[in-house]
Amino acid sequence: MNPIKKFIEYQIFNRINNFFYPEFYRQKYEYLIPHALFFQYTLPQKFLRINGKVPWPVHFTSEIRNYKKIKKGILCDPGDNPNIYIQANNGIIIGSNVGFGAGTSLISSNHNHNDHSIHDQAPPIVIGNNVFVGTNSVILPGVTIGDNVVIGAGSIVTKDIPSNSIAVGNPCKVIKQKEPYIEDFTKTVFNKKLPEGFNLKF
Numbered sequence: 001m002n003p004i005k006k007f008i009e010y011q012i013f014n015r016i017n018n019f020f021y022p023e024f025y026r027q028k029y030e031y032l033i034p035h036a037l038f039f040q041y042t043l044p045q046k047f048l049r050i051n052g053k054v055p056w057p058v059h060f061t062s063e064i065r066n067y068k069k070i071k072k073g074i075l076c077d078p079g080d081n082p083n084i085y086i087q088a089n090n091g092i093i094i095g096s097n098v099g100f101g102a103g104t105s106l107i108s109s110n111h112n113h114n115d116h117s118i119h120d121q122a123p124p125i126v127i128g129n130n131v132f133v134g135t136n137s138v139i140l141p142g143v144t145i146g147d148n149v150v151i152g153a154g155s156i157v158t159k160d161i162p163s164n165s166i167a168v169g170n171p172c173k174v175i176k177q178k179e180p181y182i183e184d185f186t187k188t189v190f191n192k193k194l195p196e197g198f199n200l201k202f
Contacts, residue, residue, distance in 0.1 A: 051063065
């Protein structure tokens with residue numbers, strides 16, 4: 001990248017994106033070129049107001065409901081892939097380095113069977129660190145997914161999934177143990193300063 005283009009990318013577009021996304025922490029040079037982030041996410045989200053109040057990047061085809069009840073770490077931007085639906089009425093807690101494939105749904109509360117105008121109470125959905133949820137999967141109310149887990153594409157997660165496992169199917173079940181997650185973030189250059197005291201060994 002030539003110096004002028006790099007200056008435009010990281011001194012102009014990167015600053016604009018950081019201003020609009022206070023909860024967006026990503027690899028500065030390897031994740032998404034700042035001008036692409038601006039035109040694909042910042043423009044439709046923050047100027048056209050599609051999921052406009054959500055403080056992290058959300059694809060314009062995705063929908064986040066009750067975002068204030070979502071707690072998340074870094075390297076995790078739920079809804080940044082196409083056609084994701086997240087409903088957080090009962091709360092969703094997500095760790096760091098968590099990805100959701102296109103078409104994934106997280107549903108924290110069901111409609112009451114005897115009165116569809118209300119939602120049933122349930123514990124929050126909890127997802128640990130270093131997790132990937134495959135495309136078109138559904139995670140249902142009250143589910144806990146541990147650390148270092150892969151959920152296979154098209155899975156329906158109705159019950160808890162333990163750490164260090166690969167799980168697939170409808171209903172989703174563990175099929176094998178997963179090796180430890182090996183990516184090292186301690187040398188990563190991020191787009192902004194990390195929160196004080198944040199531990200990158202997650």
